Amino acid sequence: MTWFVTTLQQYPELSVFLALALGFFIGNIKIGSFSLGSVTGVLLMGVLIGQLKIDVSPTVKSVFFLMFLFAVGYSVGPQFFRGLKKDGLPQVYFAVIICILCLLVPYAIAKFLNYDVGTASGFLAGANTISAVIGVASDSINQLNISAAEKAALTNKIPIAYAVTYIFGTAGTAWFLASVGPKLLGGTEKVIQECKELEAKLGQSVSDNDPSLRSALNRVIFRAFTVENEWFKNSKTVNETEEYLESFGNRVFIERIKSNGKIIDATPDLKISFGDSIVAGGQRSFFLTDQDHVGKEINDPELLNFTIETVSVLITNKEVIGKTLAEIIKNDELISKNFHGIGVNRVTRAGVEMPLSGGLKIERGDQIDITGLKHEVDRSANFLGYADRPTTSTDIMFVGVGVLLGGLFGALTVHIGHVPFSLSTSGGALIAGLIFGWLRSQHPTFGRIPAPALWIMNNLGLNTFIAVVGISAGPGFVEGFKELGLSLFIAGIFASLIPMFLGLLIGRYIFKFHPAINLGGCAGARTTTAALGAIQDAVKSNTPSLSYTVTYAVGNTLLIIWGVVIVLLFS
Template identity: 45%
Template sequence: MWKWLVDTLRANPEIAVFLCLSIGAYIGKLSFKGVGLGAVTGTLLTALVVGQLGITVSNDVRAIFFLLFLFAIGYGVGPQFVQGIAKNGLPQALFSILICALCLGTAWVAGRIAGYDIGSTAGLFAGASTISSALALSVDAIEQLGLAAGETTRLVNAVPTAFAMTYIFGTIGATMIICVVGPKLLGIDLVAACRAYERKMGGHGQSGDGLRAWHLHIVRAYRIGDGSDWIGKSASEIEAGHGLAQLFIERIRRDTQIVDATAEMTLRVGDVVAVAGNRAVLMQLAGPGLVEVEDAELLNVPVEGTEMLITNRKVNGQTLAELAKLPVTRGIFLRRIRRGATGIDIPVLPATTLHRGDVVTVVGRPQDISRVLAAFGRADRATEETDIALVAAAIVIGAILGSIVLRMGSVPVTLSSSGGVLLAGIALGWLRSVHPTFGRVPPAANWLMNALGLNMFIAVVGLSSGPSFVAGVQELGFSLFLWGMVVTSVPLILALYIGRYVFRFDDAILLGCVAGARASTASLGMLTARAKSQTPALGFTVSCAVSNTLLTIGGILIVLLAR
């Protein structure tokens, strides 16, 4: 039975690849206190074990899925990468660039001191920085060095070995340093810092999901009495008097007629008005001049919710408080803001800025929704269709341009096809956020290309490297694990102090910036849980988009530095 299984896997390597993906995904789900290995590491470990059977997989399979993965990662980070570099979030982008340089430099120095070869140094960088995409680019870069076939194979096989030995602490250690050690080193009370930041940003200083009270709304009916100070005022004047409390007069019953309220409509004694707004604010309205009444017909206000993609450059960079003053936003309630490739939830605070590419959930009357859509962007309608033609064209164009070799004296300089595809993905992702009429890749499709592309690549690399893995571990030993701890810890600890004392980030977003600069999504999840707030995410999105790109490119640079 065992011999038959081994022979089958050798004769049909595609079965072995999917076997590694399946088992690796289950291993990746195992976690301790919310921290797990992830599917990539699980797949790699499984492939290294299965690879002991001597299974050969064509490198063409690896190359195809690798390009698919690079496009997906570029497409996902494109809007925030360009946003951070160009204007908004520039300090966070510069911070990420510096931390990426520290990660790269620390790995290079460690490799030189320890005497590691190119492959082991590249794997040390990728594993300790927990950037799986860098592993892929390092393998590609080593194959482009023009070395002898045997030497190339040896160095390529060393990359996943070093990666596997350093990735575990890279994941767990980074999360612990950012979420547990960091606040203690800097003396940060994360919950208090987030509440203070929310108050400073115009919120209510509530923790966790308490901010829901700011944008959960109800509709109530009030009859205007003789003593009301609403008499003789327009609807817009009354609404403006409540500022950020977001109160809107939706409909009016005058005599026996019900009409939709306009901003200019003046209120009279005896009018019954349907008022939408914050629950706590509406409960305080009732009094001698305003008597709450039950009017089912008046309160039957048609309401719809829509996800809106922000595309208007005039909206870009404006705060919610500034946008709330615009006539076009009258009657609109904002429930949610999602930003970046992974849809990070951004806290809804008056001083929160909107970026092009953000997806916001708005609620209001159909006519109000239509008005704000025309001014801010377009509805982000759910669809399963991917613009395959443009995705494939972008990969082709990026790969061809990246393959061009320029010479600076005798030194060849090239992006490589993989680097070109990554940049093509960034370009198309950004263009899609600005002109959302073409190039659509639904989030689920982008996730599949990202996850499947990378894990297929890792599975092939692991199967090919399996026979040399045991020998590599015996040669490098426990010292590689210790060097991985150094390469993980040093840049992160320095990042904490650089973020506070050089860039002077607020304590509430500092740790989010550090997590983003290391592209550590697991750290962000633990941070928001410990902070009982989504506020740390304000420091994560831009820094993560920039670092995800730069650390990936670092897979090429570390090979060039270690030559």
């Protein structure tokens, strides 16, 4: 054991990986539906390892924290700037009001209880479950005109207060919004019914038989048939056949024809004769119920042996931005030119899957997964925007320049009275991420960060930073926890719930939001993904995600900046 401790002290980088491994293990343990989460798990394990008095260079945490903040900004940038447009402004105003409440309520409680700036910063971070405040507030405290010893004492209190308040901040907020929230908005059963009505409204203009607007369960599939229906006694073109089948409520595409033993790729004017074999693509219900309109299904490996492709497309085309899926798919000219043979599997916005319905409006930066033959997918992807095909390559130059420029901007200092004020390099990296993420959505040919790489930047960046914070604060953590524990935990309950309670009332009576939009907006403004999942389970609908993305983008930006503001207010 002595050798192990000595080795960690001699090679402190190993202690960081130990904290990460143990923290993710502890954080993923579930008791019922609750778990600590990786961030809290890593922090607690870092504090435990910190009892061994291990000295880790602060530069390590700075590097990873900047990487994390840039990734956060990059992820939400398109939705943040989209929200500033006219149709998203009510949700932006709503998120701003909630974020201000999330600052003022903890500030007022901290002032009333005479917390110092370090405790108040950690209190703000934990009650609002915004881990990045730990780093931003620490950077701001280190700019204060106080001694190095005072700075260290204050920054060491931040993770203590965070750890005490974070657990209820996460679990309590999810419970409140999912269980109490619907009751405040008219009752759970009433909210469930209103969410069903919203789903119906979103999809009312599109036939239930449209395969392009179905879940993955009913997406486009391909089957082979022998043409035996009397309708084909006089040869019909592919175009006539598709119109004939659509008259029965089925949008079906003819992809290949086998005539006299020869296989031909379908074109609109190609003739289909009685006795030919065809490959049709469409939804499952057609193949189960209406195949008699063509003939019996056959198993022809040669005819069915062709390649299809599923691609995620980044939306940039102004012709589809702002239109609903129904408006896009029911436009005959667009279908004939760009959507023949194409099925839509899902739509994601800022990493959140949207309800797949005809009333869903498509926005710039959305990711739409489409399926079809490769040449059809290529044509449709070129029309919609940019085919975001899987790759392992990250545009590191883009990331490096973004973090550098953001850090340089954040390092600029303005004096307000005798107090130096700046966004700090961390705040600058966040702003740069927002701008660079938006640029990527406008010009998707550069700045690619694949989803797995973005996950690493987010999770490894934040958790490495948290591990170093915990290890550094470890020696004083136990005494601080004894001093602040119970009273701080109770104060954290009020700091977490009051903004949510007021937010629901504001959303209902002032903004007059639909309950689903209200609940999703509250979860987004507080950046509580766990709450979004709990809400969707409670109301038996995924419609709350419609308001989550814009409010999340605003909340994730403002709540992090509050780490600077809380220090300024206390200073």
